[in-house]
Amino acid sequence: xxxxxVGSLVDGRANFMTVGWxxxxxxxxxxxxxxxxxxxxxxxxxxxxxxFSACFPNLAMEQITDYCGVVSGETTDKSxxxxxxxxxxxxxxxxxxxxxxxxxxxxxxxxxxxxxxYIGEIVAAWSEERFxxxxxxxxxxxxxxxxxMPDNRYWGIxxxxxxxxxxxxxxxxxxxxxxxxxx
Amino acid sequence: xxxxxVGSLVDGRANFMTVGWxxxxxxxxxxxxxxxxxxxxxxxxxxxxxxFSACFPNLAMEQITDYCGVVSGETTDKSxxxxxxxxxxxxxxxxxxxxxxxxxxxxxxxxxxxxxxYIGEIVAAWSEERFxxxxxxxxxxxxxxxxxMPDNRYWGIxxxxxxxxxxxxxxxxxxxxxxxxxx
Numbered sequence: 001x002x003x004x005x006v007g008s009l010v011d012g013r014a015n016f017m018t019v020g021w022x023x024x025x026x027x028x029x030x031x032x033x034x035x036x037x038x039x040x041x042x043x044x045x046x047x048x049x050x051x052f053s054a055c056f057p058n059l060a061m062e063q064i065t066d067y068c069g070v071v072s073g074e075t076t077d078k079s080x081x082x083x084x085x086x087x088x089x090x091x092x093x094x095x096x097x098x099x100x101x102x103x104x105x106x107x108x109x110x111x112x113x114x115x116x117x118y119i120g121e122i123v124a125a126w127s128e129e130r131f132x133x134x135x136x137x138x139x140x141x142x143x144x145x146x147x148x149m150p151d152n153r154y155w156g157i158x159x160x161x162x163x164x165x166x167x168x169x170x171x172x173x174x175x176x177x178x179x180x181x182x183x
Numbered sequence: 184x185x186x187x188x189v190g191s192l193v194d195g196r197a198n199f200m201t202v203g204w205x206x207x208x209x210x211x212x213x214x215x216x217x218x219x220x221x222x223x224x225x226x227x228x229x230x231x232x233x234x235f236s237a238c239f240p241n242l243a244m245e246q247i248t249d250y251c252g253v254v255s256g257e258t259t260d261k262s263x264x265x266x267x268x269x270x271x272x273x274x275x276x277x278x279x280x281x282x283x284x285x286x287x288x289x290x291x292x293x294x295x296x297x298x299x300x301y302i303g304e305i306v307a308a309w310s311e312e313r314f315x316x317x318x319x320x321x322x323x324x325x326x327x328x329x330x331x332m333p334d335n336r337y338w339g340i341x342x343x344x345x346x347x348x349x350x351x352x353x354x355x356x357x358x359x360x361x362x363x364x365x366x
Contacts, residue, residue, distance in 0.1 A: 066351030158341030
């Protein structure tokens with residue numbers, strides 16, 4: 001799973017929590033959903049302001065990212081850990097050091113047994129020229145942090161394994177020509 | 184994002200589509216959500232049977248995985264691409280070659296502008312001894328396939344970057360002892 005530091009303003013103070021349960025969920029307009037346990041501090045800020053951020057740290061930020069996941073904003077001030085900036089919503093704190101920050105406006109919540117799903121429209125994406133190639137995010141430059149459970153390990157991305165929407169088309173042509181043994 | 188082949192029985196025939204927009208969404212009972220565009224063939228089977236699978240391919244399955252993403256089950260029979268098996272639900276086709284298969288019972292759908300979110304309870308997880316360490320899934324052995332957009336590249340996992348719920352605790356102790364310069 002991709003790892004994000006989810007930012008919100010709780011009682012006016014910037015707070016960040018480490019989240020691995022998140023995914024894009026709508027194509028147009030672009031939306032992102034994240035699932036948080038009901039006991040967390042962050043949801044308070046998301047509801048107060050109707051906004052949140054998903055800030056994607058790189059590998060160099062591994063320890064501080066894990067730290068944000070082990071201490072609660074209820075007892076620890078995490079607002080001074082990072083250089084912050086704000087965008088359109090004015091209430092979704094974002095992290096200057098993160099290569100990619102998605103700023104979201106809350107559009108819907110879905111109540112589940114132990115968690116709540118927060119669905120946000122991505123109103124802006126913040127990055128820097130040095131993380132882009134031809135104007136688009138380049139994952140090799142972004143160097144995102146990944147998490148697997150239940151072995152609880154962080155990883156970087158490894159070797160490129162192929163090209164999406166290309167390698168399958170090559171196989172489709174082979175099947176159509178009758179030169180693929182898969183089917 | 185992690186890549187899964189989502190399986191369903193559409194009009195009684197096993198079908199698989201490639202999905203990157205999925206995430207765990209509830210802790211207890213364990214639930215998984217996936218977001219599908221409304222035009223797809225797979226949702227028909229999910230609704231017909233109230234079940235689906237999330238089958239996680241490894242790097243060696245990259246091309247066939249991409250193929251399942253570029254051809255629709257409406258025009259192409261994908262039921263013979265893999266050796267299949269069924270579990271508790273009897274209606275969620277799973278793939279013998281995938282190192283990890285999650286079998287899900289549909290519990291809720293959430294309508295979004297262009298997509299629908301299918302939330303399923305994970306009723307069983309299928310793997311093999313050779314993919315486990317101490318009885319738990321070992322991501323190094325599973326060798327999962329990752330996708331990034333919009334650069335549309337598949338990746339493997341790379342070097343381990345740290346230990347979750349451990350590295351942050353080390354930092355917390357340093358901060359409490361006053362030996363950390365981060366705050």
